[in-house]
Amino acid sequence: MLRVLKVRLKPNSQQQQALSQSFGNVRWLWNYFLNLMNQTYIDTGKGLSGYEVKKQIPQLKKEHEWLKLTYSQCLQQVCLNLGVAFNNFFERRAKYPRFKGKHGKQSIQYPQNVKRVDNCLRLPMIGDVKAIFHREIEGKIKTVTVSKNKSGQYFASILLEDGKEIPLPSASALVGGKERGGKAIGIDLGLTHFAITSDGSKFDNPRWIDKHEKNLKIKQQQLSRKQKGSNNKNKSRRTVAKVHNKIANCRSDFHHKLSRRIVNENQVICVENLAVANMVKNHKLAKSISQVGWGQFCTMLKYKAEFEGKVYQEVDRFFPSSKTCNVCLNQVDSLPLEIRKWNCANCGTKNIDRDVNAAKNIRDEGLRIIKTSGTGDKAYRQTVRRSNRGRKKSTTTLVSG
Numbered sequence: 525m526l527r528v529l530k531v532r533l534k535p536n537s538q539q540q541q542a543l544s545q546s547f548g549n550v551r552w553l554w555n556y557f558l559n560l561m562n563q564t565y566i567d568t569g570k571g572l573s574g575y576e577v578k579k580q581i582p583q584l585k586k587e588h589e590w591l592k593l594t595y596s597q598c599l600q601q602v603c604l605n606l607g608v609a610f611n612n613f614f615e616r617r618a619k620y621p622r623f624k625g626k627h628g629k630q631s632i633q634y635p636q637n638v639k640r641v642d643n644c645l646r647l648p649m650i651g652d653v654k655a656i657f658h659r660e661i662e663g664k665i666k667t668v669t670v671s672k673n674k675s676g677q678y679f680a681s682i683l684l685e686d687g688k689e690i691p692l693p694s695a696s697a698l699v700g701g702k703e704r705g706g707k708a709i710g711i712d713l714g715l716t717h718f719a720i721t722s723d724g725s726k727f728d729n730p731r732w733i734d735k736h737e738k739n740l741k742i743k744q745q746q747l748s749r750k751q752k753g754s755n756n757k758n759k760s761r762r763t764v765a766k767v768h769n770k771i772a773n774c775r776s777d778f779h780h781k782l783s784r785r786i787v788n789e790n791q792v793i794c795v796e797n798l799a800v801a802n803m804v805k806n807h808k809l810a811k812s813i814s815q816v817g818w819g820q821f822c823t824m825l826k827y828k829a830e831f832e833g834k835v836y837q838e839v840d841r842f843f844p845s846s847k848t849c850n851v852c853l854n855q856v857d858s859l860p861l862e863i864r865k866w867n868c869a870n871c872g873t874k875n876i877d878r879d880v881n882a883a884k885n886i887r888d889e890g891l892r893i894i895k896t897s898g899t900g901d902k903a904y905r906q907t908v909r910r911s912n913r914g915r916k917k918s919t920t921t922l923v924s925g
């Protein structure tokens with residue numbers, strides 16, 4: 525299966541300069557071809573494919589000498605990526621391709637010929653760039669994407685084919701359920717707590733943004749006062765990016781640790797399908813939802829479960845998990861949000877914890893789906909095709925930390 529290994533890069537000043545030139549070149553090329561494709565469509569009503577624009581590279585190199593400073597395969601890759609971006613748009617998987625800006629994240633993609641040499645990554649035309657490897661490279665290096673984030677840090681995302689098969693979800697998990705396996709868990713994601721599990725654990729929602737918010741606000745005010753285009757503005761922009769970066773890192777660390785723990789301790793993991801994108805549109809809830817990052821957490825649960833042949837199952841979000849008594853399955857008509865504990869009028873169970881009850885229902889509903897369909901949700905299957913040469917659909921997973 526394909527895996528992604530992300531490593532930090534520490535280019536020296538000369539390499540930084542060379543990278544900066546290449547980031548600029550591929551960005552220029554992307555924007556040039558995107559514009560050309562738009563214009564061609566307006567003029568002729570026909571589109572241009574990535575392969576068609578690729579043929580123009582040699583001519584462009586004659587007109588713009590500086591394009592030769594960038595590894596030619598990276599330039600060709602830009603055309604292919606643009607083609608993929610349009611395909612994704614036409615198949616409704618993504619928005620219309622956008623022009624790339626100078627101030628955002630910068631990146632360049634090497635389709636091949638990157639090697640690890642000791643503690644360095646050997647990039648064509650850039651040289652041996654010092655890298656921090658937290659784990660060995662296991663398998664064959666396919667593509668390597670070098671990026672620079674807004675706070676000036678460099679990373680390489682190395683796509684690896686490790687030659688291993690994805691383990692099949694274990695049969696005992698599928699037929700055993702909670703009675704035999706005893707290792708199924710339901711997770712209710714909430715705002716009062718980040719996650720509540722069917723075994724009664726409550727994990728607090730760490731509100732880092734509140735903690736860092738004051739800092740962020742000050743830094744953003746400082747940024748707004750800086751003169752446009754000045755060096756100070758750029759410096760200030762990096763400072764703001766650093767605070768954002770800090771928050772994102774803390775959040776992803778928390779998600780990694782909690783998802784690892786849940787996957788280690790359980791065979792079947794059932795989560796409510798939250799349709800996060802729709803919920804974020806509700807502005808009242810938007811801030812705290814974006815902040816807690818359920819989507820990222822579920823993605824981690826999914827791929828971590830998949831790697832170990834465990835089952836990740838999503839339960840429809842319209843399933844009434846809160847309003848159903850887990851003991852007798854009686855459904856109450858209404859259960860306002862402020863009621864945290866309730867008594868079931870049907871079976872007489874007292875002090876039902878609203879959230880733990882919901883988590884138990886999610887677990888049972890997940891197990892029911894697994895038993896009737898016979899399979900779990902195939903975790904994190906990426907359906908985007910990387911090229912149109914008929915390569916098979918692949919599973920890509922981010923491994924870090």
Ligand SMILES: [Zn+2]
Binds near residue numbers: 849850870872
């Ligand atoms: Zn009941």
